[in-house]
Each structure stands twice: as C-alpha cells, then as structure tokens.
Amino acid sequence: MSVVTTGVDLLADAIAAQAVDVTRVDWRPPMPGTESDLATVALDPRRSAANTLAVTAMLGVTAHLVDVAPASEVLGLQRGEFLHAGPPIEWARASGPMRGGLMAGAALEGLVDDPEDAVALFEDGKSVSLEPCHHRGTVGPMAGVVTPSMWMFVLEDRATGRRTHCSLNEGLGKVLRYGAYSPDVLKRLRWMGDVLGPALRAAVRGTVDTSGPVDVTGILTQMLQMGDEAHNRNRAGTLMLLRDLSPALALAGLDPQDVAQVLRFVGGNDHFFLNLAMPACKLALDAARDIPGSTMVVAMARNGTDFGIQVSGTGDEWFTGPAQVADGLYLGDYGPDDANPDIGDSAITETAGIGGFAMATAPAIVRLVGGSVPDALATTRRMHEITLAENPRWSVPVLEFQGTPTGIDVTRVCRTGILPQINTGMAGKVAGVGQVGAGLVTPPAEIFPQALARLAELAP
Structure with missing residues (x-):
C-alpha cells in the first residue's frame, strides 16, 4: 500500500508509524473567496499562450546604458512636476519619507528656499503635480522622487528602441530617497547635478562611441554569479560598471579633481548599480505588458502608504x-516603531526574478536583511511555486545553476497563498530621518485576489 496525504501531518504521521509508505504533498487551499475566479481564469482559452508570449517577450529584452541626461530632457518634466515611487498618491495621504523626499526636491528646484516651506506648497497643490514614476517609463528607489533637474540613466532595448530611466543613486543613510532633506542632502544633490551627471554622460557617450554601450543585462548575469542579488547587494555590479566606464571617463577631458571625485563616489557606493538594475528590469517587464489573457505581474511598487501591482492582462490598472x-x-537605536511601511519602485527587481527571488545567489545578504542562509535558499526555491518560468540568463550556482524564478503568476499566488518575497531598505516614518534599517517584506495578500477578479471579468 502507498498513501498520498495533503494538509496537516496528523494522518501522515499515523500511517508512517505503521510502516506504510507515505507521500506528503505540500498543498493548501486557495486564498478565501478566489475559487470561482480561479476557475474562470483557468478556463480562459487565451491564458496559456498569453503567458508564454509574456515570458518570451520579457526574456528577449537586453538593456543597454545609452545615455545620462536631465529628467527635463529625457522625460519632459517641467518646473513643479514631481515623479514618485509606487502607485498614484496625493500629498494628504503621503507618508513621512515620501513627504521628505518631495520637500527636498522642491528646495533642489528652487521652488522654496527652506524645505520646510514646501509643505504649504504641496498642501495648496496649485503649482505642483505628483505622478508615479512608472507612468513615465521610469522607476525610483524608496521615495523615488524625480525632479526636472535630476540626472537620469537612460536604458534602451536596441532591438525595439524602447527606453526606461532611473535617477542616480545617492548612497545610503540620510539621502533624499529615504526622506531626508537636511543641507548636506541638498549639497550632495547639487554636486550630483553639477559634476556627477555631466561626467557620467561624457563617460557613457564616450563608451557608446568606442566599445559600444554597457550591457546592463550582461552585468546582471555576471553579478548574480558573484554574490549579488541586485536589490540590496550590488557590490560586484557597481565595480563592473566602474570598470566599463572608467576609460572613457579618463579620456573625457574633464577636470582631474572632478574625475577623482566621481570615481571615489561611485566606488564607495555599493548600491550605485541598483539604479541600473531597476530600469533594466522595468525595460524587460514592459515588453510583457498589455497581453490579453496574461496573468503575469509586470510591476510591484510601493509609495510608503500603498502597495500596488500591475498585471499584463489588465493594462495600466493598479491593484x-x-x-x-x-x-x-x-x-x-532605531526599532520597529521608527520604520515607515514599505516604500519604493525597487520591487521591480523581484518582479523580474532577482532581488528577494534570487536570495540563494547572495547568502551574505542575510547579514543585512536578517534571516539565515537556509532561509535564503528556501526562499528562492519557494518563489518557483508562484512563477511561470525560469530565466536562463540569471542562474543560481548553489542550486545547480537553476534559472531564477521568473514571471509572477496571479493565479499561482492565489492558489497557493505564497506571497512574493522582497528584500528592502527601511525608511524612517518621520520626514527627514533617513534610513533606519533593512529587511524582508511581502505584499498585502488582498491585492492578488483583486487582480484575479479583474482578470475573471475580462475573460471571454
């Protein structure tokens, strides 16, 4: 006799105690209230082919770094227009770090002299506007605030000409993206606008003209083999970027002091490459958008108040x-009472199959975000249960070079109750504090049944 059991182990243990062969199946009921919608979507004749098309389109993208330029130039941002991370939100509902980032941005743009004076500006709302980064082909870490004068990385899929963008990484601690707006934060931002941005533009354009644009997707492939997971650990990626850009930077005819400052800043900021990993992931996922019948998640983003997802088969709608x-x-001395709820567009990395989904490639990450090495390995294995495919470019050496779990499937999340795992930084909940820690987080469970219900409505 051979017995297969599911659910709690009481029955399996009793049978095994009688020397009967038992196969235990890790099964759980679907999320409450999703049974009918799961059946409807399962019967959608478009679903299988649509998901295959979405995954194929995503995996076919290669991101190259083709330019660095101000947001006013590449995004068309005008004075008083602000981009932010996550789904849409208004000032009245904005979290502390989001408000702090916007206040710093207003002072950077000269809309106010003192960041504290920006509160009245945003409360009035007549001369400023807020829009999600995702709506402009952009992603921003943490608060994700982008203003017209900020310099942006420009990534391109050379086969299609599609582009995505991201601001330059400031480093850790008291920085705008964590909601800080002190004088030293603004001083650093102005240096980035006056020196770092123009220097990187010269280096990137020089590299494009000589050896060709930096292959960001290729760097991601290599850094995953070198102990990075490309969200909270980007050390190898940053150093490879510096290697690729340094020759052109040295030959750009810039002031040697400026070149030294740029090399010192980038080389001393292990997170610098994150702001290239994010738009590379968005570029790939945007190729999978707007495929009727597809249940694949194409964006996960947080604004510090709301967590939102977008799905290929439901257009630009946020859940x-x-x-x-x-x-x-x-x-x-910071603790849980000091932390703001999760914030930032950087979960685009997990959406693409790296970050928290690739923790097994970077076991050292547990020293920053908590947990243990076995936890990291188990997390990557568990994420395969809610994804449509593996990415052959991004493999995990310790798991016999298995591809990272790729293409979050709304139906599999609802059917298993397993939520996507995200590695994240933590911002202080009070505007101006900055970073207070780093850790692990999952989306609110209810957003996946929301998306599933909409997919069911759209099913033929």
Whole structure:
C-alpha cells in the first residue's frame, strides 16, 4: 500500500508509524473567496499562450546604458512636476519619507528656499503635480522622487528602441530617497547635478562611441554569479560598471579633481548599480505588458502608504492594499516603531526574478536583511511555486545553476497563498530621518485576489 496525504501531518504521521509508505504533498487551499475566479481564469482559452508570449517577450529584452541626461530632457518634466515611487498618491495621504523626499526636491528646484516651506506648497497643490514614476517609463528607489533637474540613466532595448530611466543613486543613510532633506542632502544633490551627471554622460557617450554601450543585462548575469542579488547587494555590479566606464571617463577631458571625485563616489557606493538594475528590469517587464489573457505581474511598487501591482492582462490598472512594515535589522537605536511601511519602485527587481527571488545567489545578504542562509535558499526555491518560468540568463550556482524564478503568476499566488518575497531598505516614518534599517517584506495578500477578479471579468 502507498498513501498520498495533503494538509496537516496528523494522518501522515499515523500511517508512517505503521510502516506504510507515505507521500506528503505540500498543498493548501486557495486564498478565501478566489475559487470561482480561479476557475474562470483557468478556463480562459487565451491564458496559456498569453503567458508564454509574456515570458518570451520579457526574456528577449537586453538593456543597454545609452545615455545620462536631465529628467527635463529625457522625460519632459517641467518646473513643479514631481515623479514618485509606487502607485498614484496625493500629498494628504503621503507618508513621512515620501513627504521628505518631495520637500527636498522642491528646495533642489528652487521652488522654496527652506524645505520646510514646501509643505504649504504641496498642501495648496496649485503649482505642483505628483505622478508615479512608472507612468513615465521610469522607476525610483524608496521615495523615488524625480525632479526636472535630476540626472537620469537612460536604458534602451536596441532591438525595439524602447527606453526606461532611473535617477542616480545617492548612497545610503540620510539621502533624499529615504526622506531626508537636511543641507548636506541638498549639497550632495547639487554636486550630483553639477559634476556627477555631466561626467557620467561624457563617460557613457564616450563608451557608446568606442566599445559600444554597457550591457546592463550582461552585468546582471555576471553579478548574480558573484554574490549579488541586485536589490540590496550590488557590490560586484557597481565595480563592473566602474570598470566599463572608467576609460572613457579618463579620456573625457574633464577636470582631474572632478574625475577623482566621481570615481571615489561611485566606488564607495555599493548600491550605485541598483539604479541600473531597476530600469533594466522595468525595460524587460514592459515588453510583457498589455497581453490579453496574461496573468503575469509586470510591476510591484510601493509609495510608503500603498502597495500596488500591475498585471499584463489588465493594462495600466493598479491593484492596491496597505504597505507593510518590513521585518529585519535596524541601524543604531532605531526599532520597529521608527520604520515607515514599505516604500519604493525597487520591487521591480523581484518582479523580474532577482532581488528577494534570487536570495540563494547572495547568502551574505542575510547579514543585512536578517534571516539565515537556509532561509535564503528556501526562499528562492519557494518563489518557483508562484512563477511561470525560469530565466536562463540569471542562474543560481548553489542550486545547480537553476534559472531564477521568473514571471509572477496571479493565479499561482492565489492558489497557493505564497506571497512574493522582497528584500528592502527601511525608511524612517518621520520626514527627514533617513534610513533606519533593512529587511524582508511581502505584499498585502488582498491585492492578488483583486487582480484575479479583474482578470475573471475580462475573460471571454
């Protein structure tokens, strides 16, 4: 006799105690209330082919770094226009770090002299506007605030000409993206606008003209083999970028002091490459958008108040729920009471199959975000249960070079109850504080049944 059991182990243990062969199946009921919608979507004749098309389109993209330029130039941002991370939100509902980032941005643009004076500006709302980064082909880490004068990385899929963008990484601690707006934050941002941005533009354009544009997707492939997961650990990626750009930077005819400052800043900022990994992931996922019948998630993003997802088969619609506070490690004397709920567009990395989905490639990440090495390995294995495919470019050496889990499937999340795992930084909930820690977080469970219900409505 051979017995297959599911659910709790009481029956399996009793049978095994009688020397009967037992196969235990890790099964759980679907999320409450999703049974009918799961059946409807399962019967959608478009679903299988649509998901295959979405995954194929995503995996076919290669991101290249083709330019660095101000947001006013590449995004058309005008004075008083601000981009932010996550789904749409208004000032009245904005979290502390989101407000702090916007206040810093207003001072950077000269709309106010003192960041504190920007509160009245945003409360009035007549001369400013807020829009998600995702709506402009852009992603921003943490608060994700983008203003017209900020310099942006420009990534391109050379086969199609599609582009995505991201601001330059400021480093860690008290920085705009974590909601800080002190004088030293603004001083650093102005240096980035006056020196770093123009220097990187010269280096990137020089590289394009000589050896060809930097293959960001290729760097991602290599860095995953070198202990990075491309969300909270980007050390190898940053150094490879510096290697590729340094020759052109040295030959750009810039002031040697400026070149030294740029090399020192980038080389000393292990997170610098994150702002290239994010738009590379968005570029790939945007290729999978707007495929009728597809249940694949193409964006996960947080604004510090709401967590939202977008799905290929439902267009630009956001499905949102309350953002969660991460569970992790804190800096100094900070603790859970100091942390803001999850914030940032950087979960685009997990959406593409790296970051928290690739924790097995970077076991050292647990020293920053918490957990253990076995947890990291188990997380990557678990994410395969809610994804449509593996990415052959991005493999995990310790798992026999298995491809990273790719293409989050709304139906599989609802059917298993397994939520996507995200590695994240933690911003202080009070505007101006900055970073307070780093940890692990998942989306609010209710947003996936929301998306499933909409997919069911759209099924023929």
